[in-house]
Amino acid sequence: MRELLRCTCEAAGCDRDLGEDQLMLTMETDGGVRRAYECDCGAVTVTVSR
Ligand SMILES: [Zn+2]
Numbered sequence: 001m002r003e004l005l006r007c008t009c010e011a012a013g014c015d016r017d018l019g020e021d022q023l024m025l026t027m028e029t030d031g032g033v034r035r036a037y038e039c040d041c042g043a044v045t046v047t048v049s050r
Helices: none
Strands: 023-029 032-038 044-049
């Protein structure tokens, strides 16, 4: 199974695509895998996938 790592920056007016280049942290928790992305604009977007 291939995981989709891409998402979009949550900062208002940014909407940059975030991919593996922006991924700075992956954490496995009971609720799923959390990934923190740091966008070029400086905002950090966290996603959770199960
Ligand atoms: Zn951004």
